Every structure is written in structure tokens, then in C-alpha cells.
Amino acid sequence: MADRVLVPWAQNLENAPAGIAGDVFAGDGEPAADLSRVGFYVVPYGRGQRLELMEHMPGLRAVQLLTAGYERALDHLPPGVELCNGRGLHDASTAEHALALVLAAQRELPRWAGDQAAHRWEPHYTRSLADSRVLIAGYGSIGEALEARLVPNECDVVRVARTARPEQGVHGIGKLHDLLPGASIVVLTAPHTPETEGLIGAAELALLPDDALVVNVGRGPLLDTAALLAEKGRVRAALDVTDPEPLPAGHPLWEAPGVYITPHVAGGSDTFYPRARRFVDEQLRRWAAGEPLANVVRSGD
Amino acid sequence: MADRVLVPWAQNLENAPAGIAGDVFAGDGEPAADLSRVGFYVVPYGRGQRLELMEHMPGLRAVQLLTAGYERALDHLPPGVELCNGRGLHDASTAEHALALVLAAQRELPRWAGDQAAHRWEPHYTRSLADSRVLIAGYGSIGEALEARLVPNECDVVRVARTARPEQGVHGIGKLHDLLPGASIVVLTAPHTPETEGLIGAAELALLPDDALVVNVGRGPLLDTAALLAEKGRVRAALDVTDPEPLPAGHPLWEAPGVYITPHVAGGSDTFYPRARRFVDEQLRRWAAGEPLANVVRSGD
Incomplete structure (x- = not known):
């Protein structure tokens, strides 16, 4: 069963509720994870977004973006997979x-x-x-x-x-x-x-x-x-x-x-990371509890 | 009787309660006023402070500064004259x-x-x-x-x-x-x-x-x-x-x-003038009504 998560920060795994297991992928190189087992993919932030990886995750049920924009993600999102964006994090x-x-x-x-x-x-x-x-x-x-x-x-x-x-x-x-x-x-x-x-x-x-x-x-x-x-x-x-x-x-x-x-730096400050990490923690808690995810922009139904 | 006021802004005279009359002196040149009749002197703000003028006002009862600091004014303040500062205006x-x-x-x-x-x-x-x-x-x-x-x-x-x-x-x-x-x-x-x-x-x-x-x-x-x-x-x-x-x-x-x-510009912005003018208006109203003045730093007793 595709029951594992792929998240950008080790802290998310440390804070995750019992029963959540997975791997860290921050966008550098290739993920050291069995993609066939990934059920929840948090797309890394920044230049290494790697949106296309979701096409190689046959058990995928939900994708979390850390950006507010999500148009490009739709091009890669498999049918039936729920998509959440990062609205508010910036x-x-x-x-x-x-x-x-x-x-x-x-x-x-x-x-x-x-x-x-x-x-x-x-x-x-x-x-x-x-x-x-x-x-x-x-x-x-x-x-x-x-x-x-x-x-x-x-x-x-x-x-x-x-x-x-x-x-x-x-x-x-x-x-x-x-x-x-x-x-x-x-x-x-x-x-x-x-x-x-x-x-x-x-x-x-x-x-x-x-x-x-x-x-x-x-x-x-x-x-x-x-x-x-x-x-x-x-x-x-x-x-x-x-x-x-x-x-x-x-x-x-x-x-x-x-x-x-200033060169498009409004959203890019230290403010972002703690908020983004906390948000991913909360989404994982909802995921583990079977609660609806926040910031859903495309339903998985 | 020394019943006139000497203020830095014409607006203060326009807004003054009935019974208050006086002259405007913004600190440029010499005041076009009979100093012997000045009972309330609002010292002009900025480089033209003219603190020494109070020594030529025999009927003076109160002096209003627009600065928070008032040490230099004490050197010129005649005995028995009340001194108010500009605390809070900046x-x-x-x-x-x-x-x-x-x-x-x-x-x-x-x-x-x-x-x-x-x-x-x-x-x-x-x-x-x-x-x-x-x-x-x-x-x-x-x-x-x-x-x-x-x-x-x-x-x-x-x-x-x-x-x-x-x-x-x-x-x-x-x-x-x-x-x-x-x-x-x-x-x-x-x-x-x-x-x-x-x-x-x-x-x-x-x-x-x-x-x-x-x-x-x-x-x-x-x-x-x-x-x-x-x-x-x-x-x-x-x-x-x-x-x-x-x-x-x-x-x-x-x-x-x-x-x-930055070159000591924190207190010096457009914020100051409307607040200072309003404060002088309020002090003139108190003066006319016989109420205690605000920001008294040396009593006239």
C-alpha cells in the first residue's frame, strides 16, 4: 500500500503522528525513496520543484504545494489525486x-x-x-x-x-x-x-x-x-x-x-520557512487523522 | 496687561477661542509684535528657536517648547514663568x-x-x-x-x-x-x-x-x-x-x-507638524479656559 509520505524537511517526519512514515526530499538530486509507495507528496520549494515526479507515484492520493500558484502543477497531476496549495504561507x-x-x-x-x-x-x-x-x-x-x-x-x-x-x-x-x-x-x-x-x-x-x-x-x-x-x-x-x-x-x-x-524578494524571507514547515506538520496530522486537508484547490474525487 | 500670544503658525490664531489674540512668529527675522504684551510664548521650532526672546517679555506667564528637551530653555526662563515641553510630539x-x-x-x-x-x-x-x-x-x-x-x-x-x-x-x-x-x-x-x-x-x-x-x-x-x-x-x-x-x-x-x-532624521518628518499645531491649539484652548496646561516641566509658582 502507498502509505508513505515524501516531505521536504526532516522535521516534518520527526513531528509526524504515530503511523506516518516516509522520506525526505528537498529537491536536490533524486529522491532516495520508493516512489511506488508514496501516498502524499509535498513538492519541494524553490527551483527544485520536480512536479513531474508525481507522474511516477502510482499510489499517490494527495499533493501539497508550497506556492500559491498551482497552474503548472495541474499539468502533471494524475487523475483522482487531491491538490493543495500554499495559499497564505507567503x-x-x-x-x-x-x-x-x-x-x-x-x-x-x-x-x-x-x-x-x-x-x-x-x-x-x-x-x-x-x-x-x-x-x-x-x-x-x-x-x-x-x-x-x-x-x-x-x-x-x-x-x-x-x-x-x-x-x-x-x-x-x-x-x-x-x-x-x-x-x-x-x-x-x-x-x-x-x-x-x-x-x-x-x-x-x-x-x-x-x-x-x-x-x-x-x-x-x-x-x-x-x-x-x-x-x-x-x-x-x-x-x-x-x-x-x-x-x-x-x-x-x-x-x-x-x-x-527591489528584485522580487517580497515573498522570500526567513518568515516563510517556519510557517511552511508548521503548515506541512498540520497537513500530515490531518492526513493521519483522516480529516479533510486544508487549502484544497483540486478535489481528488 | 500682557494678554497676547506669540505662536509659530497662523492656523493657531485662526483656531483660537474667542478672547485670544496675538501674533505669528515662525523664527525668521524678528517678531512683528509688542513683546511687552506677550503672556504666552510658543517658541518657534527648528533652527530659529530664539529662546532669549523670553527675557524681553516682562508680562510672560507661560512658555511652550516644541521639543522634548528643555535644558537650554531653563537658562533663559524668567522666574515665575511656567515652562511646557513638546514631549510626545515626535x-x-x-x-x-x-x-x-x-x-x-x-x-x-x-x-x-x-x-x-x-x-x-x-x-x-x-x-x-x-x-x-x-x-x-x-x-x-x-x-x-x-x-x-x-x-x-x-x-x-x-x-x-x-x-x-x-x-x-x-x-x-x-x-x-x-x-x-x-x-x-x-x-x-x-x-x-x-x-x-x-x-x-x-x-x-x-x-x-x-x-x-x-x-x-x-x-x-x-x-x-x-x-x-x-x-x-x-x-x-x-x-x-x-x-x-x-x-x-x-x-x-x-x-x-x-x-x-541615516542622518538623525527620525523625529523630522511630516508627521510632526500637524501634531505640533494641534497641540498648540489645545494649549491655547486650555490657556483661554484657565485650565492647567499639559506637559508642564517647570511650574510658574
Whole structure:
């Protein structure tokens, strides 16, 4: 019987309930495990995802991903196998980086880094996050995590999502143009879909007040790069994702005035691993107890 | 009768209760006011403090400072005049900058700024604030404002002040050596006094775990510069205040590994002015109503 698990961390086996046995495969080399006996496969995180291995597991009943995206996994998923994703595991890391970008832009941290390199001590007053109004576009679990971090900074938060949820104070995307003129900071946390592509273009940037800040931790194509460049610094930006991505050397965005760039690192911090390991522990406990798994994105029925 | 006020912002006169009249003096040039009629003087903020003017106000009954420090004002304060300081007006700005420095160091923002200048897109995993333990040394009103901003970032906060306040979970400074080994981040928010000078020296740095971060938004001399340099990057630092200050060009701290510097800008952001103006409005209202003023640091009796 295919009753064994294949997990990325030895700790998951150590913490597993009685009756759960298996092997560790972190994505390096080949798994030292009898694939025919694997019933639950936790796909390694990072470059060594090895999605195709599931095609060599005839007894497979469930697959756990550690990413939120799961489209590529569907191409390899055998019929009747349940698929779970890693929704929520990156929220804390991404929200934390979004907050870091907001604060860095408002308090001019990139400027001070340049001044440090030049041994220059020239203080001046800066903008602040306090007293600003922050519009979160694509308000979901990352937006919630970001809002929790923004509120004690004494700023207002305006929530916008695809669909209005009036009972939760969430505006629908149709209200975006009405809301942009009152926002001094806009944070994009939406996924990339046909509806969100170009969500912030020339028309939307034009509605923002002078010196507003657009932060993108969603996906590059949410923000129209050419339209941002055309603003010539009137609207500032702090971008963890870009279009194109990776941004090639020589691209004008690198040197655009008021634009600060980090190389798609919002989700990738030490925050992720303990949360991911704990989540796998919990899934194994559910698996052993015969309970429904969490984060199911395709049923095994 | 000396019944007029001298305030730094016209808005204060516009918002003043009936019966309050006076003049605006923002610190530039000389005040266009009859100093003999000034009963309440709000000292302008910034370089044009003009503390000595109070010696030319024979009817003066109260002086309001917009700074927390008031030692220099005492040198000019006539007998019998009440003195109020600006305690709390900088808390939001300073706590916000301290949070920005913590996040910048953990998420490597200075590195990404350098990579942007070099058109380099080379992501890697970083540390996070989440899951860390932050020790606030000098836990007072700024520490409280910082803690409020840290907690939703999913980290533990340890409070240390001169005097233990067990009912509020505040450890006394005598426990510092016991607490340092468990802290991955230490934020210094204490004032500079004989007791706090060298609060973090070689012995304290040695107690911190490898790769710990020391953030200083208090005063430069709280942290022993030579001891920090001797760590050669084993302990990182993000410093808004330095010793000496301003830091001269060529000083080794500018290029010390793992040290990030901003030029004493924590308190100086847009956050300050609206809070300061509102506070002056409130003091004028109390003054007009004959109520006790807030933030009295020397009584007029």
C-alpha cells in the first residue's frame, strides 16, 4: 500500500503522528525513496520543484504545494489525486516587504543609503506614513496582513477588491477612479489576471495627487511601465515586481526619478520557512487523522 | 496687561477661542509684535528657536517648547514663568523611522538600492522581522509607539527601562545582560543621561547572538562606537544617531560592514507638524479656559 509520505524537511517526519512514515526530499538530486509507495507528496520549494515526479507515484492520493500558484502543477497531476496549495504561507513575508517599501519611500531610505556611500551627513525633513491615506488594490489575504501592519502607523486604509464587500468595508474595483484622487499611497497586491493587467495605467496615475506613491508587490503587469515612466517622477513608485521581469540592465526604469526597485524578494524571507514547515506538520496530522486537508484547490474525487 | 500670544503658525490664531489674540512668529527675522504684551510664548521650532526672546517679555506667564528637551530653555526662563515641553510630539515620527530602519536592515533595502544603481537583478532570501524577538531599551512613550507598530509584524517585544514596572511587563535595566542573548533585534530609544551613556558597549554586544541587529534612534552615545566597529559585522546596526555626530567624512563607521546610517532624521518628518499645531491649539484652548496646561516641566509658582 502507498502509505508513505515524501516531505521536504526532516522535521516534518520527526513531528509526524504515530503511523506516518516516509522520506525526505528537498529537491536536490533524486529522491532516495520508493516512489511506488508514496501516498502524499509535498513538492519541494524553490527551483527544485520536480512536479513531474508525481507522474511516477502510482499510489499517490494527495499533493501539497508550497506556492500559491498551482497552474503548472495541474499539468502533471494524475487523475483522482487531491491538490493543495500554499495559499497564505507567503502573506506575512509579502506584507512585511510592502510595509518596508512604503516606509523606505516615505522616509527616503534609498537617499540616505546613497548619502552614506558618499560619507554625507545632510539631514532634511521627509514625508511620513502617519497621516497618509493608503489604498490597497486587490484586497485579499496579503492586503489584510498589510492593513494590520499599517493601522498602528496612524494612517487611513482604503480597501479595493474585484468585488465590493460592503459589510467588510471593501470597495469594488469600479470605484477605483473615484478613490485614487484621495490616496497618497497605493499598494498593489492583486494577482495577475486578464482583469488586473494594466490596473494602474496612464489614466489612473493621472488621478493620483502630486508626489503620490505606488507600491507594487503583486505582479509587474498590474502597473503600466510606460505610463509610470511618462510621469517623470510626479508620481513615485516602489516596485518589487516589474514589467518586464527580470528588469534588464539599461532599462529606463532602473534610473527613473522617484522609482525604487527591489528584485522580487517580497515573498522570500526567513518568515516563510517556519510557517511552511508548521503548515506541512498540520497537513500530515490531518492526513493521519483522516480529516479533510486544508487549502484544497483540486478535489481528488 | 500682557494678554497676547506669540505662536509659530497662523492656523493657531485662526483656531483660537474667542478672547485670544496675538501674533505669528515662525523664527525668521524678528517678531512683528509688542513683546511687552506677550503672556504666552510658543517658541518657534527648528533652527530659529530664539529662546532669549523670553527675557524681553516682562508680562510672560507661560512658555511652550516644541521639543522634548528643555535644558537650554531653563537658562533663559524668567522666574515665575511656567515652562511646557513638546514631549510626545515626535513619538510617531521617531517610532515610524525606527520601524523603517528595522525593516530596511532585515529585508536588505540598502543592498537593493545599490543593486538598482548597478542595474543588477539578483534576488536572494533575506531575514525577516516576523518571528524575531525585539528588545526595546529605554521603554517610554517612543518605545510604546514602536511596540504598537511591531506587534502586528508577528514578532515578540521585550521591554526594558531604567526602572522595572512588573505590572506593565517592563524589565529593569539590571536584567539587560540576561535578556540580550535572546534578542535578535535591539532598539535603543532612551535619552542621553549619565546612566544611559555606553548602555551598549563591548560586553553587551558580545552577549548578542551572531547577526543580531542594533537600531539606535535615541542618542549616539548610548552605543559605544569603537565596540561596534570591533564587531566587524558580527552584529549589524542601523543608526539614526551616531557618536560623534554629525559623523565626519572618512569616519570608519560610514563603511563598517553591516552598518546602515541615516542622518538623525527620525523625529523630522511630516508627521510632526500637524501634531505640533494641534497641540498648540489645545494649549491655547486650555490657556483661554484657565485650565492647567499639559506637559508642564517647570511650574510658574
